[in-house]
Amino acid sequence: MRPARALIDLDALRHNYRLAREVSGARALAVVKADAYGHGALRCAQALANEVNGFAVACIEEALALRDAGIEQPILLLEGFFEADELALIERHRLWCVVHATWQIEAIERAALSQPLTIFLKLDSGMHRVGLHPSEYRTAHQRLLSSGKVEKIVLMSHFSRADELDCPRSQEQVAVFNQARADLRAEVSLRNSPAILGWPQLFPEQTANDWVRPGIMLYGATPFEQPLELAGRLQPVMTLESKVISVRELPAGEPVGYGARFISDRPTRVGVVAMGYADGYPRHAPTGTPVFIDGQPSRLIGRVSMDMLTVDLTDLPQAGLGSRVELWGRNVLASDVAASAETIPYQLFCNLRRVQMLYSGG
Structure with missing residues (x-):
């Protein structure tokens, strides 16, 4: 059997979730969208089910897969609903829902619902992707309350540059959010992973009743390019590994792999x-x-191909056929691999496929 595999440490997953709760002082929605960032949404949700405040997914398909597997905790749809007829499923399966556009409010007003919804009302505070304009926010809040279709509204926004610790954009977005909500009295959900770890000073007024949304930190990867003390407490959840399947002895001056x-x-x-x-x-x-090869540091050499890559064994005389190779994990951080490849650890995890997934820690 091909030796490529991903080892998923569910104890590390729980550690990272608890860290998000500890440092934020708030309730936490564990973000398990995109198959838990490639870690396996169902197994991750099951591992967290006994202590999590709730989960967050991208869309209703992801939520229904968790419900069908017996996950009963609250599940937030981060993209909300795409068609009005999804509201019947949202009600039936007791899902929480982001509302980010006026047409969604109109759909809720028209819907025949037998029980009220929990809504996270999203403000565009500067990300300029989805969300209500600040001038619309209070009116949208009032319309939802007046509809009789909503039990609770959580005030929400999303940061665009919180992973840049020297950038003032996060402070600017908090100011826009605070102005837009003015005297609205409601729970708040602002903080994603970089805001939890890197911007505690922005949220002195936040309370234990508010909500954070740990995503990449849940899986043990830092969202920052520079070292950060809190990020250093994260435990990598995934170890991607394989084995050496062939060894070549080359003289100086020989090319390796595609394109030399x-x-x-x-x-x-x-x-x-x-x-x-x-x-x-x-x-x-x-x-x-x-x-890492048999527990010792080494390096990739040559171009990565579809099914194979090549590594340097020259200074590892004990390594050879069958040697274990860690591509990322506890010894080789995914963030370091991502930086070398000019990408981000989010993409590394989400792109994972074809490898065997092996779980430990329950």
Whole structure:
């Protein structure tokens, strides 16, 4: 059997969720959209079910898959509904729903519902993706309350640059949010992973009744390019690994792989690893991207191909056929691989496919 596999540590997942609760002082919706960022939404939700305040997913299909598997905790639809007829399913399955547009408010007003909804009312505070304009926000809030179709409204927005610790945009967005909500008395949901970890000073008035939305931090990866003390407390949940399936002894001056992107500058032992871009490893990861081989640091060499990549065994005389190769995990942080490949750990995790998923920790 092909040795490429992803080891998922559910104890680390729970640790990271508890860290989000601890440092925010608020309730936390565990974001398990996109198959829990490639970690397996159902297994992750089951692992968190006994302690989580709720879950967040992108769309109703993801929510219904969790409900069908027996997940009973609150589930928030982060993109809301796309068609008015989804409201019947939202009601039936007791889903919470983001409202970010006037047409959604109109659909709720027209809907024949037997029980009121929990709504997260989203403000566009500067992301300029989805959300109500600040001038519409109070009116939208009042319309939902007056409709008789809503039990609770949580005030919500989303940060565009909270992963940039030297950027004032987050402060500006908080100011827009505070002005738009003015005297509205309601629970608040503002903080995503970078805001939880990197911007505690922005939310001194937040309370234990408010909501945070840990996403990438839940899976143990930092959203920041620079080191941060709190991010250092995260535990990687996924270890992506495979094995050396072939060894080549090359003299100096020999090319390796497609395009001759690497040419040996000394006698080189090359290990071929069963892992490639069809598994989700980034094709553009350059020579020098870190790997761990039998617990020792080494590097990627040459171009990543569909099913295989090559690593440098020259300084690891004990490594060879069958050696274990960690592509990312506790020894090789996904954020370091992402930085080397000029991408982000979110994409590394979400692109994962074809590898066997093995779970530990319940």
